[in-house]
Amino acid sequence: MTLFRPGVLFWTIVLVGLAPFFLRYRSLTPPSKAFIAWDRQVIAIRLAEWVTILFYLGTVYYWRWSLPLTSHARAAAVAGLAVTAAGAALASWSKVVLGDFFSTTLGVKKDHQVITSGPYRWVRHPIYTGLLLVVVGGALVYDSGTALLLLAVPFCAFFYWQSVLEEKLLVNHLGEAYLQYRSKTGRLLPRFPG
Numbered sequence: 001m002t003l004f005r006p007g008v009l010f011w012t013i014v015l016v017g018l019a020p021f022f023l024r025y026r027s028l029t030p031p032s033k034a035f036i037a038w039d040r041q042v043i044a045i046r047l048a049e050w051v052t053i054l055f056y057l058g059t060v061y062y063w064r065w066s067l068p069l070t071s072h073a074r075a076a077a078v079a080g081l082a083v084t085a086a087g088a089a090l091a092s093w094s095k096v097v098l099g100d101f102f103s104t105t106l107g108v109k110k111d112h113q114v115i116t117s118g119p120y121r122w123v124r125h126p127i128y129t130g131l132l133l134v135v136v137g138g139a140l141v142y143d144s145g146t147a148l149l150l151l152a153v154p155f156c157a158f159f160y161w162q163s164v165l166e167e168k169l170l171v172n173h174l175g176e177a178y179l180q181y182r183s184k185t186g187r188l189l190p191r192f193p194g
Contacts, residue, residue: 006077010084010141014134017088020095042106045162049155056150067145080140087133094119094126106166108173114181122190124167124181128159129188156188163187 059065070076095102097118101109119126135155139147170178185191 006141009081010138013084013088018092020092041165045158049158052154059150060146065146068143069145070143073143076140076143080137083140084134084137087130087137090119091127091130094130108169112173114174114177116181122185124185124187125163132156
C-alpha cells in the first residue's frame, strides 16, 4: 500500500489553495456597483471554455484517449504538486490583493484603481497565470499529455483573449494610469528588462 497518492494531494492543494475564491470578505467600505462587460466576445470565451472542458472530459473518460508525458510518472507527480501549489498560492494571493476590486465577471468597479502591489507589481493578470499553473501541475500529477494539450494550451489562449478584453475596459476607465502600469508589467508573465 502506497502512502503517496498524487491525485488526492493534487485535489487537496487545489481546494485548500484556492479557498479564497470561495470565500467572501466583508469590506469596511460599502460595495460599489460594477459595470459588466458581457458582450459577445466574453460570452464566446465562456462558451469556448466550457466546450473545451467537456471535450477534454469526453476524451479522457468516454474515448479513453491517453497520452503520457513521461516514463517517470512519480517524479512528474512531485513536480506537478509543486507547480500546482505555486499556482494556487499565486491565484489566491492575487485575489486577496485585489480585495473589493475582484469580480468573477469581467468588468470594472465604480471606484476602480490600478493595483500595483503584491503579484500585480510584476504581472497584470496573475490570477490567470496561477490558474494556468494549476492546470499544468495537474497534467504533470496525472502524467497526462491529454490535459496539457486539450486544457492548458486552449486555456492559455482563452486567458490571453480575456485579458485583452479586460485591458480595453481598464484603459477606458482608468486611462493614463493603466497605460503607464501596462508599460511596466507583463501580461501573464513578468516582463524582464531588456
